[in-house]
Amino acid sequence: MGISRIGQALTAREILNLVDKDMRRVEDVMRMESVASVEAISAINRHIQASGGKRLRPTLVLLSTQLFAPLTDTAIAMAAVVEMIHTATLVHDDVIDAAETRRGKPSTNALWGNQTSVLAGDWLYMQAFQVAIRARNFRVLDLLIGMTQLMVEGELLQLERLGRIDISETDYMELVDRKTASLFSICARLGAMTGGANEADEARLGEFAWNLGIAFQLVDDVLDFTSRENILGKPVGSDLREGKVTLPLIYALQDATQAEREKVAAVLREQDYRSVRFDEITGIVKRYNGVERAMERAERFTERARALIGEFPESAYQRALFSVTDLVTARDH
């Protein structure tokens, strides 16, 4: 689909090649900024950085900056900052979800315990802000801190709704906006700002990334039903076990029978696949095309994202941002 629009869509490999050298500089900054006077923090940071991750958020910053200007140290720093904030959020989320694995490795809380993980998350937030402050730009700080607060509120909203079967599509989209799309949007806007973009372009690129972020989270939630543990890096079906009813299931529940609804309710109640097996749940989701409908919804957001990025002048970085939309939807983990 991307190809018909601009003729030269990039493959995932080509996008990564475009930012590869710069991403190594981002990794260097993260490594340098993750050494603390308390050894536990340094150890946790090494563990997290070694676990990797897709680095999608810093990629967005790097590509967005270069849509407007050559890369600067500030852009590298901003890319590191958003990944550090993202990581801090994950560390606290894993405590809250009592997650045992993350990216195929034991989670921080599984290795160091909840107490240390709470403080390590706090430390990472502060370190990210310390790096951000050095840019001496108040708007950058306004965006970063406002967005972090929005994400925390999103987590709290999610927590309040845990275990509820009557989650509406609107409830769900509110969480996706706060938990994922807002940070994506900020990444693009920080990049644009650092590249010297005007306000209209910054806002437009932010909207592009917001749509991309929504699609990303929708696909994430689909993968929790369709992927396999060794590919996903964590057990499939985790969302429902943790009490989270996501879009594929929300759609299926709209048409499900009372007996099927009761099966979903049982998993939520028991917080495990005990009296109901996971494949019974995926069976229900499949029966009512929950995955297809959620993927169609994701596709509408990536289409909107593609239209928005298509409005920018053609360049290698514009094509790369266009192609990131494919990366987000066509993935298995």
Next chain:
Amino acid sequence: MGISRIGQALTAREILNLVDKDMRRVEDVMRMESVASVEAISAINRHIQASGGKRLRPTLVLLSTQLFAPLTDTAIAMAAVVEMIHTATLVHDDVIDAAETRRGKPSTNALWGNQTSVLAGDWLYMQAFQVAIRARNFRVLDLLIGMTQLMVEGELLQLERLGRIDISETDYMELVDRKTASLFSICARLGAMTGGANEADEARLGEFAWNLGIAFQLVDDVLDFTSRENILGKPVGSDLREGKVTLPLIYALQDATQAEREKVAAVLREQDYRSVRFDEITGIVKRYNGVERAMERAERFTERARALIGEFPESAYQRALFSVTDLVTARDH
């Protein structure tokens, strides 16, 4: 003692009267800034604010500013910011210590659970920074974020040392510096900065408050042995039960017999006063003058604080800051 130095020491009541009207403005800012789109946060913030506390940190900001200039909205905002950061720290600390009460009321984690409390603490940090950013002063942000990180590292260090009986006085002082004195120092420096003080005066007032903070924490740790639950607002002997060996006990252990040492070790091992009663522990502390020696140590820090504040020109606010040192040492909770 204060009286011999400057002739006109203020009583606690007189100090409070001096900042009373301004503190109500600080409380208003805190109330306004504690309303979130997520009801749980607003409810937690109302609970915390109603629980009160000594408001020592905002008092320090208000008095420090007025040592140099009339009060401004920025000074009021800074006073609110330091109290919000302090509160966020307490919320996370209570999660980490699994504390059940704080200031005579159920702790946040006891009422809302650990998960919500972790996120509420995060939210409060971000809100404090949002308010601070509005002052559009990078040095303010440098100080606040650097100090918050120092406090978090202090908590982590404390966590690593939990349950250890071989804590030295140096280990202990390092924690007191990070956990309490640094924030006191920042309060005075923020006040001085907002009042337009020169760098030398700002540094000197910061040192005054640092000494005050050390004394404050030493007295706090003494009170955990000497006070009563209904006065302290939490069970006495909590520190040792939680695995924290503090100065009165560190001093006593230097001279204690092997049998007495074994009693302390038993409480640390059992994390409770089970095979050893609390009054056996206070007996050991008394036998070796642990409380007196810790209070003498505290007194040396308040004396240093008094000497430093004595170098500033006399004024109502200078006298108030002088008298705060009495407030810190001569208290029962």
